[in-house]
Amino acid sequence: MTSIDESNKDKLRSVSVDLNNDASLLIDIPDALCERDKVKFTVHTKTTLSSFQKPEFSVPRQHEDFIWLHDTLVETEDYAGLIIPPAPPKPDFEGPREKMHKLGEGEATMTKEEYTKMKQELEAEYLAVFKKTVQVHEVFLQRLSSHPILSKDRNFQIFLEYDQDLSVRRKNAKEMFGGFFKNMVKSADEVLISGIKEVDDFFEQEKTFLLDYYSKIKDSTAKAEKMTRSHKNIADDYIHISATLNSLSADDSTGNKKNLEKLSDLFEKLRKVEGRVASDQELKLTELLRYYMRDIQAAKDLLYRRARALADYENSNKALDKARLKSKDIPQAEEHQQHCLKKFDKLSESGKKELTSFKGRRVVAFRKNLIEMAELEIKHAKNNVTLLQGCIELLKTN
């Protein structure tokens, strides 16, 4: 299980995001430590850039630090025209933990062997979740490092280099509420400014596309998650069936004993394959969809910021008209209008670039993942076929 995850790790990294490996700044997370709910990541950087003091260094970072970095990037005016890589989701070990708890409760109803297998399965799942968590954090940093502008960000460099605890304050209740409020305002604002007539066809199209795409991919992600879970359930069923067949064969003294034994073996092997099918689907499909769901959200945010700038510009136009009417504060209004226009143009320009590159990135990532998933599906199915054929042979010759 572990080894698989290792190999998948590489794949995942390259799969979800197409990163142009710029050798001038290489970042990875070689290690992470899980303490209760906190995961401590070791962020390792290797660089040739002169802006860093040393060519190679490692710092301990927590999930909150990543969020902080993301938020500061989002809030930086200069980056308004960029798609800020989506922040990694909070580590969530609740799923496997809850299952483990349930398993403990149901221990009495299972054979020892069965219980051990289920436990192993859960541990593997836990480990997979953990690794996935590490990877999404890593991918976040790698996307930043591969971005021509964002990689030069001061906060990013501090994040990478400062060898003490960043001691990012956890958001207190007020700020949390403030964040929530801000979101509300943003949503309302989005609705408000949606009435503004788009001046650029490209953005108009992009907007409808992204909105549509987002809802679709969100749906697909949810469905894919469900599907993967069903696969997992089947794999779990196989475990129980195998164990029961095993105990059946233990009690059997007739010629059926061997048949049962073989069947039990087969189900044990099948469940491993089935488990891999599930985890590969999870990695190749669900994870891809999930990532791009967040990425599209980020792109949507960019569109929002641009629309906001557009709205600002139009407001400033109105203000200028008003000022001219009243012949009052005309230069200020002019200046503001110019500023807004400049900002909007800048946003539009970089936004166009970003969105185009996003499109290319998405297609490449989908291609890669879909190919790999199809290949893995074939591989697993072939494994199953061999197992089944072998067992049928055995049964027939017996």
Place this chain on the structure above:
Amino acid sequence: MATSSERSPPPFPDSEDQDVLDTEDVAGRDSDEDDGGDLFMGSSNPTLAEVETLLEPARQPSDLLMNPPSDLMSDPLIEPISSQTENKPASEAVNEPSDDFVDLTNNISATTESAVAEIPLDEPSDDFVDILGSETEAQREEVVVTDVTVEAAADKSEVTSGVTDSPGDGKIRSDAEEEAQETSAAPIIDLGADLPASNTQQLPVSDKIADPLVDLLGDPSPAPAADAKKPSGATIDLFEDEGSDLFGEPRQTKSAKQQQKSLFGEADEDLFGEPLGAVSKKPVSKEQKEKSVTTKAAAAVPAGGPLLDSSPAEPADIFTEEAVTTTPSVSNTSTVNSKTNGVHSEEEADIFSEATVELSLDSPRTERKNDVTAKPSASAPTSLSAAASQAKPQSAALEELEEEEEAELDDKFEVLVSVKDPEKIGDGMNAYMAYKVSTQTTLPMFRNKTFTVRRRFSDFLGLYEKLSEKHGPNGFIVPPPPEKSILGMTKVKVGKEDSSSADFVERRRGALERYLQRVVNHPSLIQDPDVREFLEREDLPRAVSTQALSGAGFLKMINKATDAVSKMTIKMNESDVWFEEKLQEVESADQQFRKLHALVESLVIHRKELSLNTASFAKSTAMLGSAEDNTALSRALSQLAEVEDKMEQLHQDQAANDTFSFAELIADYIRLLGAVRGSFDHRMKVWQRWQDAQAMLQKKRETEAKLLWANKPDKLQLAKEEIAEWEAKVTQYERDFERVSATVRKEVVRFEKEKTKNFKRQIIKYLESLLQSQQQLIKYWEAFLPEAKAIA
């Protein structure tokens, strides 16, 4: 190997010699009594006391040899070949005059492990040879057999009482005579030598399959018979349990035996240079059986001759079937037995043929009998009598049985039943499902080769009711039909045309078909007129007692409740380890199967869930594809949607396969295991009746004693009559118990064999469905792969 064998045997001679002798004496007495007049009564009464005495010895060996048996068993597994090679010398030794009985016993003990059956064969035959002093050694076994048979035949001719009784008596007599001969001709020591052999055999028996012992002990029949049975039981167990392992080698021998001559040229020459004779005998015996069955055992003496000549083909079939369960040794003995049986009487022959054909179990019994006959006095009276009584009803079926069994070997059925075209008839709550029952058969007892009738579900239940009423109490495992399902049927009745009701109907149809096929595959049940009527007759009188809520149904429920209560109250001190273990096995299997069934059901649910989720994902992907603005990616996504659509169908089909091939298979076995338990219950009931009768008899005897003491001659007469009556009843009931036990055992073995075969077949089918769906899956993904690669 050698050590273990040596370890085990020593106790026997000392401890058992005497017992054996006693038993023989007893037997002798019995025979005397029989000669006197009350063949039957005589045997039953005196034997009871004797049986008790026997019980102790029997127990002893088992205790003593608790350990050795296991060794014995394990050793053969490892080195079957060596054991067999050892056998040869043993048999040779046997061939030599019986004077060296000490050596013989040693050899025997060594050989017993592997060739338990062989030893008895050879030895007895040798003894006979000595005793009879006739014929050459080369023919020894056969000769012996023939002689014995001749004698037996003579005895039989003497006995001309009731058909059922006569065979048993005849045997007894013949045994007695043989005994006499032996005792006269050969010193007691010889007998002792023989007995040890039998004892060694017994040991394994006691360990694994104590049932025969129990039965035997319980039997009024002479002690030797009991001994004989024991060994047979042992052999049986040996073979059943580890038959396949043990006899990886032996099997070949079997096959060799089966195909005797042709095979002999092959590998078996070395191994069976000695055994050959035995092998040939087996087939012979089979033939004899068949002959006897067909020709009514007219030529008992001639049969001896045929044995040698006719060994070729027919027996082979029988054994091929049994090959798995029976060991070579078993077959040897069985053959010998069968010969003797054939000689004895028609019915006996039937019994034996049945035994050998149907069950490995029985064949061992016949072995025992052989041993018995061959050795000292003990012909297998008890078993025979029990068998004889059984044989009457079944005698006709035996032939078919054989044929069927042979047919089944090739998975060809004499009767092929299919249940098709479920059709809803009527409306509303009075609606019912009718099925087309088509039968294809080659059996002459049916008028046509193919015929079709329409039957409704309750007819199937009605058939089961009739069959279980008739055959259940006799210990038969009557295959149960699927349960009535009010919920499922209501859905169908209401006319909901959803998938779950279609599912339900299809499930039920399959279950009914398998149920019916099981019934017609059963050698005895197919003979039942009700079965024939069910299959053939155009319009069947409506089955009334199957209504869940009808008056009859209510009565049935009450009956069931009382049964359950009595089941709980009857504490059967099970003296038969075989039954005890089997019951335990059945119960735990039942439990596990239930668990498995629940698991497979949940697998089905999850599979359906997966299918559903895949479908919705497919839809969602299609939408995503339509939203995608990159043409190639959009195309690929809609292709993916198509693949997932097909995947959905695959999962759905697989869920159906899980249900029909796997879950239903398990459900069948849960039902069947219930029926097996039912047959155990019936056996217990019969036992209880016997015990009650015995208690009653005891009471009557006490009153007689009181009357005697009170000196009331007028009432004394009445009491005596009552005692006689109850004695008869006790005998009867005990014989019933014997018979039911034997049947149950046979049925269970048959059930297990069928189960193994059927289970394997079904599982292979199921796995093939899995395989197919995986292959399909590969195809789909492989078709998708270029699409994914085409994304630019």
